[in-house]
Amino acid sequence: MKHLPLPVFSLFVIALPLILSNNYYLMALNIAALNVVIVIGLNLLMGYAGQISLGHAAFFGLGAYLSAILTTTCGFPVWPTIPAAMAITAVVAYLIGIPTLKLEGHYLVMATLGFNVIVYIVMIQLSAVTGGPSGFAGIPRLQIGGFAFDSDLKIYYLFWAVAILVLILSLNLIHSRAGRAMAALSHNEIAARCTGIDTETYKVKIFVISAALASLAGSLYAHYISFISPGSFSIFFSLQAVTMVLVGGMGSVWGSLFGAILLSLLPEVLHSVKEYNVLVYGFILMAVLMFFPRGLFPAGRSFCIAMIRKKT
Amino acid sequence: MISPADPHMDTAVLEAKNITVRFEGLEALSRLSFAISPRRIVSIIGPNGAGKTTLLNAITGVYPIHAGEILFQGKSISGLKPFQIAALGITRSFQQAQLFMNMTVLENVMVGMHSRTTSGFFKGMLRLPSERKEERIISAQSRDILDEFGLISKAADMAGHISILDQRRLEIARAMAARPKILLLDEPAAGLTIREMEAMADLILGLREKGQTIILVEHNMRLVMAISDHLIVLHHGVKIGEGRPEDIQKNRQVIEAYLGKKV
Numbered sequence: 001m002k003h004l005p006l007p008v009f010s011l012f013v014i015a016l017p018l019i020l021s022n023n024y025y026l027m028a029l030n031i032a033a034l035n036v037v038i039v040i041g042l043n044l045l046m047g048y049a050g051q052i053s054l055g056h057a058a059f060f061g062l063g064a065y066l067s068a069i070l071t072t073t074c075g076f077p078v079w080p081t082i083p084a085a086m087a088i089t090a091v092v093a094y095l096i097g098i099p100t101l102k103l104e105g106h107y108l109v110m111a112t113l114g115f116n117v118i119v120y121i122v123m124i125q126l127s128a129v130t131g132g133p134s135g136f137a138g139i140p141r142l143q144i145g146g147f148a149f150d151s152d153l154k155i156y157y158l159f160w161a162v163a164i165l166v167l168i169l170s171l172n173l174i175h176s177r178a179g180r181a182m183a184a185l186s187h188n189e190i191a192a193r194c195t196g197i198d199t200e201t202y203k204v205k206i207f208v209i210s211a212a213l214a215s216l217a218g219s220l221y222a223h224y225i226s227f228i229s230p231g232s233f234s235i236f237f238s239l240q241a242v243t244m245v246l247v248g249g250m251g252s253v254w255g256s257l258f259g260a261i262l263l264s265l266l267p268e269v270l271h272s273v274k275e276y277n278v279l280v281y282g283f284i285l286m287a288v289l290m291f292f293p294r295g296l297f298p299a300g301r302s303f304c305i306a307m308i309r310k311k312t
Numbered sequence: 313m314i315s316p317a318d319p320h321m322d323t324a325v326l327e328a329k330n331i332t333v334r335f336e337g338l339e340a341l342s343r344l345s346f347a348i349s350p351r352r353i354v355s356i357i358g359p360n361g362a363g364k365t366t367l368l369n370a371i372t373g374v375y376p377i378h379a380g381e382i383l384f385q386g387k388s389i390s391g392l393k394p395f396q397i398a399a400l401g402i403t404r405s406f407q408q409a410q411l412f413m414n415m416t417v418l419e420n421v422m423v424g425m426h427s428r429t430t431s432g433f434f435k436g437m438l439r440l441p442s443e444r445k446e447e448r449i450i451s452a453q454s455r456d457i458l459d460e461f462g463l464i465s466k467a468a469d470m471a472g473h474i475s476i477l478d479q480r481r482l483e484i485a486r487a488m489a490a491r492p493k494i495l496l497l498d499e500p501a502a503g504l505t506i507r508e509m510e511a512m513a514d515l516i517l518g519l520r521e522k523g524q525t526i527i528l529v530e531h532n533m534r535l536v537m538a539i540s541d542h543l544i545v546l547h548h549g550v551k552i553g554e555g556r557p558e559d560i561q562k563n564r565q566v567i568e569a570y571l572g573k574k575v
């Protein structure tokens with residue numbers, strides 16, 4: 001029972017393209033997979049370290065631009081560049097996290113917010129390297145040996161394999177010693193410290209992992225779209241990622257999965273109501289946060305459990 | 313001081329030397345010195361605001377001490393962080409139970425084993441065999457502890473859903489999961505009924521029986537006098553008396569300051 005959701009979800013992901021008629025949705029689903037990776041990582045930070053980052057778009061952007069520059073400008077091979085970009089992003093996150101996470105309170109929000117603004121400005125101003133406001137084009141696509149990921153369908157399976165892998169690793173993590181320590185420190189920091197948990201180091205580690213996951217998504221994004229521009233990495237995307245965490249449910253890994261999918265696909269579905277789509281989007285967000293403050297997924301699960309109990 | 317130090321006492325496992333803790337002008341502990349012998353129940357008593365909880369917070373590194381020194385097994389622990397002090401072997405319960413309410417009873421005890429175990433993020437993510445093995449050991453030992461504390465039937469309950477007595481038991485179980493050299497208890501019987509208090513007294517005595525060193529902060533004089541080996545009396549952050557329970561009961565200064573009509 002406990003292990004059932006994962007294979008069921010995986011089968012669903014494998015089967016979905018077979019019943020989808022429109023390739024347009026495939027592209028939206030591919031972006032959704034990357035958002036899943038970012039949002040699960042961000043939720044580890046928000047749900048388990050009690051900290052908020054408003055800079056995840058910047059880490060996403062670092063991954064994308066590092067991949068773009070290192071492969072296109074410097075000619076490095078694509079696959080090793082992706083973990084290298086993650087490592088560089090991790091170091092950057094570490095340098096931000098060390099001073100801010102040692103202090104009590106929400107200094108990380110301010111630091112990451114500022115960082116995102118700076119990264120965004122650098123992307124625009126440093127046009128010799130980044131291509132400036134008009135963006136960076138010609139990023140090589142992903143391929144393994146002779147096999148090129150040259151269609152949305154191929155990318156779909158690759159990205160969702162990555163997303164499901166991140167899901168599995170995160171589920172493993174929260175059911176491990178480190179995961180319990182994270183849950184402990186997010187719930188009661190003093191008790192956690194007096195129980196022997198080095199809460200400061202844990203918070204920094206979670207933040208670094210979280211940033212590295214955003215970087216991974218950024219690299220994959222760059223090699224998929226093959227063109228990137230600063231607009232995708234502004235503070236608004238950071239806010240969107242935070243919203244996905246909140247809608248899915250803080251501290252729920254499955255919630256993040258559904259929050260990310262839901263809010264990634266919602267604008268596509270709302271396309272038919274064109275002028276009002278921002279309005280409808282905002283209204284749905286507000287309603288969710290007002291009526292299900294713990295998030296949609298935990299609320300839905302409690303409801304299902306209650307229904308099952310009623311029947312038996 | 314009331315009675316001279318017991319000549320048969322073993323060397324002190326914990327020693328405070330002239331420690332002072334201040335809060336903006338208020339001296340919550342002033343030049344306090346004492347020594348704790350192993351395998352005893354040493355109780356800290358004193359009226360509200362005497363500085364008892366502050367003392368436990370100073371020992372566990374939650375509050376910094378402004379002067380003096382605390383020695384644990386002969387080495388200074390002043391300036392260490394709470395997690396380091398816990399790892400060295402000093403764990404505690406809190407005046408207001410501080411459980412991890414978002415976890416089950418079993419998981420609370422499993423967290424208590426944190427400092428005795430090692431698996432980190434990557435082992436946990438990848439479920440490496442060594443991590444699985446450690447996890448099985450943690451789980452089995454935690455169940456043993458729950459069994460010992462009479463909580464095994466509630467292992468899967470959420471920590472917030474069990475009775476007050478059970479929550480206090482669980483907090484002690486979690487602290488004991490670290491296999492501490494010294495266990496600190498902050499008013500473990502507060503809010504309990506007479507019968508529950510007796511159960512708590514038995515539990516604490518049972519731990520001492522097994523050789524556990526315990527520092528107990530407790531308001532209830534009947535309980536304190538019945539189970540303590542040694543008492544330290546605090547008043548306005550100053551030690552005003554120390555000795556065996558029967559000696560303390562005879563001490564006039566202590567009676568006036570604290571015990572009053574109760575004795």
Ligand SMILES: Nc1ncnc2c1ncn2[C@@H]1O[C@H](COP(=O)(O)OP(=O)(O)OP(=O)(O)O)[C@@H](O)[C@H]1O
Pocket residue numbers: 335338340358359360361362363364365366367407
């Ligand atoms: N964090 C703090 N900041 C400021 N003052 C504090 C703090 N903690 C304790 N105090 C003060 O220090 C003094 C001692 O408090 P403490 O909690 O140690 O007393 P106590 O002996 O545990 O009392 P009680 O029996 O009520 O638990 C009190 O005057 C209290 O107001």
Ligand SMILES: [Mg+2]
Pocket residue numbers: 364365366407
């Ligand atoms: Mg107190």
